[in-house]
Amino acid sequence: xxxxxxxxxxxxxxxxxxxxxxxxxxxxxxxxxxxxxxxxxxxxxxxxxxxxxxxxxxxxxxxxxxxxxxxxxxxxxxxxxx
Amino acid sequence: xxxxxxxxxxxxxxxxxxxxxxxxxxxxxxxxxxxxxxxxxxxxxxxxxxxxxxxxxxxxxxxxxxxxxxxxxxxxxxxxxxxxxxxxxxxxxxxxxxxxxxxxxxxxxxxxxxxxxxxxxxxxxxxxxxxxxxxxxxxxxxxxxxxxxxxxxxxxxxxxxxxxxxxxxxxxxxxxxxxxxxxxxxxxxxxxxxxxxxxxxxxxxxxxxxxxxxxxxxxxxxxxxxxxxxxxxxxxxxxxxxxxxxxxxxxxxxxxxxxxxxxxxxxxxxxxxxxxxxxxxxxxxxxxxxxxxxxxxxxxxxxxxxxxxxxxxxxxxxxxxxxxxxxxxxxxxxxxxxxxxxxxxxxxxxxxxxxxxxxxxxxxxxxxxxxxxxxxxxxxxxxxxxxxxxxxxxxxxxxxxxxxxxxxxxx
Numbered sequence: 145x146x147x148x149x150x151x152x153x154x155x156x157x158x159x160x161x162x163x164x165x166x167x168x169x170x171x172x173x174x175x176x177x178x179x180x181x182x183x184x185x186x187x188x189x190x191x192x193x194x195x196x197x198x199x200x201x202x203x204x205x206x207x208x209x210x211x212x213x214x215x216x217x218x219x220x221x222x223x224x225x226x
Numbered sequence: 227x228x229x230x231x232x233x234x235x236x237x238x239x240x241x242x243x244x245x246x247x248x249x250x251x252x253x254x255x256x257x258x259x260x261x262x263x264x265x266x267x268x269x270x271x272x273x274x275x276x277x278x279x280x281x282x283x284x285x286x287x288x289x290x291x292x293x294x295x296x297x298x299x300x301x302x303x304x305x306x307x308x309x310x311x312x313x314x315x316x317x318x319x320x321x322x323x324x325x326x327x328x329x330x331x332x333x334x335x336x337x338x339x340x341x342x343x344x345x346x347x348x349x350x351x352x353x354x355x356x357x358x359x360x361x362x363x364x365x366x367x368x369x370x371x372x373x374x375x376x377x378x379x380x381x382x383x384x385x386x387x388x389x390x391x392x393x394x395x396x397x398x399x400x401x402x403x404x405x406x407x408x409x410x411x412x413x414x415x416x417x418x419x420x421x422x423x424x425x426x427x428x429x430x431x432x433x434x435x436x437x438x439x440x441x442x443x444x445x446x447x448x449x450x451x452x453x454x455x456x457x458x459x460x461x462x463x464x465x466x467x468x469x470x471x472x473x474x475x476x477x478x479x480x481x482x483x484x485x486x487x488x489x490x491x492x493x494x495x496x497x498x499x500x501x502x503x504x505x506x507x508x509x510x511x512x513x514x515x516x517x518x519x520x521x522x523x524x525x526x527x528x529x530x531x532x533x534x535x536x537x538x539x540x541x542x543x544x545x546x547x548x549x550x551x552x553x554x555x556x557x558x559x560x561x562x563x564x565x566x567x568x569x570x571x572x573x574x575x576x577x578x579x580x581x582x583x584x585x586x587x588x589x590x591x592x593x594x595x596x597x598x599x600x601x602x603x604x605x606x607x608x609x610x611x612x613x614x615x616x617x618x619x620x621x622x623x624x625x626x627x628x629x630x631x632x633x634x635x636x637x
Contacts, residue, residue: 165291187295189355 147199147225152218159194160214163187173215181214191217201225232401233637234478235470236314236463238306238412239575242456242562245282246309250572251579253281254587255608259440259561261454268420273427276439277418278456278563295356296369297334298416302459302568303366304373307410311374314463315475317408325378325406326371327397328461329389329413331567331624333363336419366414366459378406384567386624387527389413390460391570391632395484397464407469413571414459423455429494431531443564444591445528445535445557446599453529456563460572479581480635482617483514489627496534500541502629503621507545510619510631518549520635522611523586523618524601525573528557529564536598538621543600554586554609555601561590570622574632577618581636584611
């Protein structure tokens with residue numbers, strides 16, 4: 145099922161806010177998970193598992209290291225859902 | 227070179243009778259019970275339907291994101307440590323001279339059990355990546371060490387219900403041995419859950435006075451029938467005396483000595499002769515350089531079990547002799563319940579307040595004093611302690627036969 149990038153971004157904002165306590169308003173496509181949003185490696189696992197549940201996609205462990213920014217994650221999820 | 231002296235310069239606590247030290251201490255002097263019926267559904271499925279939950283939920287004292295990454299025992303440790311650190315004046319210190327020793331009897335047991343439920347119901351993929359840092363028994367100490375950036379050493383002694391007192395003794399040693407100038411020390415426990423409670427109930431260790439929860443914890447009463455499980459924690463900032471003087475710190479009292487022994491008798495039952503307790507007390511007095519004549523107060527282990535209270539009282543009478551007549555004995559578990567690894571820590575906080583206010587807290591719920599109890603128990607109302615130089619003791623014992631006695635002295 146195709147997903148709209150804007151919907152994926154909105155969903156990721158909610159997940160990151162829940163997991164890391166970062167206000168959704170400050171989460172944008174160019175933000176770096178580690179450096180800008182203080183999502184550490186353990187919290188990133190939580191984000192990935194929550195995103196898989198929410199968007200019905202698989203995000204393999206080897207792909208996670210390439211998800212540097214929020215935009216990377218949106219693109220990966222949109223492509224995986226096609 | 228003379229031995230380095232150690233003083234108490236900060237206190238913190240979250241207990242079943244208060245969310246901080248001041249509130250807990252007032253409630254203690256007023257004889258308030260923190261024991262209540264549990265409202266969770268599971269409580270009705272086990273033999274014991276009550277416990278002593280903390281008076282103030284961590285969710286009222288911490289940020290939501292912090293809460294979800296920390297086991298409840300770790301939450302208690304951070305809450306109490308933050309209060310204690312602030313009370314100590316948030317001292318500026320070389321972090322390589324700052325240590326943390328915070329104990330827990332059974333660690334992150336609710337995290338372990340909750341995540342096991344998730345594993346069985348939803349599979350391994352949904353087990354939280356925070357599981358291990360949350361369930362490890364050194365998690366409370368590690369989180370406090372991380373927050374304060376302590377680099378002299380972070381430790382977690384584990385000796386069941388003696389853990390909290392042992393942690394404070396370990397901290398005393400760290401400063402005496404010149405490993406640190408300040409050590410944040412104490413103990414926590416968060417084990418109110420159907421599984422550990424069922425285990426304690428199966429040992430017949432818990433009171434089953436379900437119709438009168440607030441009257442269930444009754445150390446020294448003839449009809450006591452077991453302990454009441456409590457949760458929370460206490461933290462003391464210990465500091466080398468000259469270091470405290472140099473920075474103009476508020477000094478509560480001195481922690482002057484400790485005595486540690488083991489029974490070698492039984493995995494859970496107390497040695498009825500109390501020989502191990504007597505030796506621990508003797509060692510503690512010798513370590514502190516005082517005699518039985520100097521002791522005016524003892525915050526007893528007294529958990530409200532039929533065997534334990536009398537064994538302890540007999541040992542104290544034997545060790546103190548006629549000097550037991552001027553020792554005001556308080557059993558504060560009558561109000562807080564038994565915090566297991568947190569017990570020796572909150573009771574040490576209470577002793578420091580006792581020396582400060584010169585008031586021994588009451589023991590509540592004694593309707594008929596057990597005639598086998600041969601120590602002078604402070605009942606119902608606080609009792610004033612004498613002026614001048616005085617000393618007070620905390621004793622803590624744990625399953626496994628661990629005995630710890632700590633000595634606090636006015637300054």
